[in-house]
Amino acid sequence: xxxxxxxxxxxxxxxxxxxxxxxxxAEEIRHKLNLDxxxxxxxxxxxxxxxxxxxxxxxxxxxxLLATVTNPNFKVSSIEVEREGISYTIDTIKAFRxxxxxxxxxxxxxADALLELxxxxxxxxxxxxxxxxxxxxxxxxxxKIETEIKNLEKRYNRNIYNISVSALQISSTDIRQRIKxxxxxxxxxxxxxxxxxxxxxxxx
Ligand code: NAP
Numbered sequence: 001x002x003x004x005x006x007x008x009x010x011x012x013x014x015x016x017x018x019x020x021x022x023x024x025x026a027e028e029i030r031h032k033l034n035l036d037x038x039x040x041x042x043x044x045x046x047x048x049x050x051x052x053x054x055x056x057x058x059x060x061x062x063x064x065l066l067a068t069v070t071n072p073n074f075k076v077s078s079i080e081v082e083r084e085g086i087s088y089t090i091d092t093i094k095a096f097r098x099x100x101x102x103x104x105x106x107x108x109x110x111a112d113a114l115l116e117l118x119x120x121x122x123x124x125x126x127x128x129x130x131x132x133x134x135x136x137x138x139x140x141x142x143x144k145i146e147t148e149i150k151n152l153e154k155r156y157n158r159n160i161y162n163i164s165v166s167a168l169q170i171s172s173t174d175i176r177q178r179i180k181x182x183x184x185x186x187x188x189x190x191x192x193x194x195x196x197x198x199x200x201x202x203x204x
Pocket of ligand 1: 013014022043089110113171
């Protein structure tokens with residue numbers, strides 16, 4: 001009998017900065033989909049992005065490491081941070097598929113990304129190589145995302161999961177604004193991430 005395939009989540013995002021909402025999403029999806037591990041993949045130089053507000057990839061990577069270090073089921077990959085030029089999800093998934101054999105991948109990201117998915121590089125191939133999971137924050141227009149999921153499922157003949165997570169009320173944009181305004185961000189992100197931000201004077 002062949003051994004059962006492992007199931008890994010791949011949590012993609014800029015994580016600018018990583019916050020408790022991201023961690024709750026990853027843990028909740030890991031539990032719901034019975035994933036063995038979740039690999040966080042902070043973007044390097046993301047496609048489709050105006051980079052003005054984007055903190056250095058090395059800082060975002062280190063904050064992601066600090067935030068996840070206490071969870072044995074979470075890993076962080078520097079693959080996109082180290083990649084030169086524009087980074088595409090399909091290249092990351094292909095690299096993971098050759099590194100981790102006999103593993104099924106679930107790419108997890110925010111709902112906004114799903115609405116743009118049809119514009120991504122080799123999307124049809126990507127949906128063959130991994131399953132796609134979106135996390136919706138409260139207040140996001142659910143009917144919009146449901147319609148888009150139906151369209152994508154029909155077009156690419158693949159199932160797409162959507163999970164609504166209330167902890168995603170926390171957002172990186174709001175955290176950056178709070179820091180700029182010198183308002184508290186306590187309880188929105190892990191303390192070591194807050195110390196890293198303070199020590200390196202980020203988002204001021
Ligand atoms: P982003 O700017 O960080 O995120 C967009 C929105 O989704 C924000 O509201 C964000 O909330 C939320 N979000 C981001 N990552 C999340 C996660 N893992 N779980 C839950 N919510 C999340 O990122 P992006 O530029 O849209 O990119 C998202 C992912 O898609 C990245 O891995 C990127 O490489 C990939 N992507 C690939 C292509 C391609 O291959 N052609 C094109 C576009 C994007 P917060 O602000 O609170 O984080």
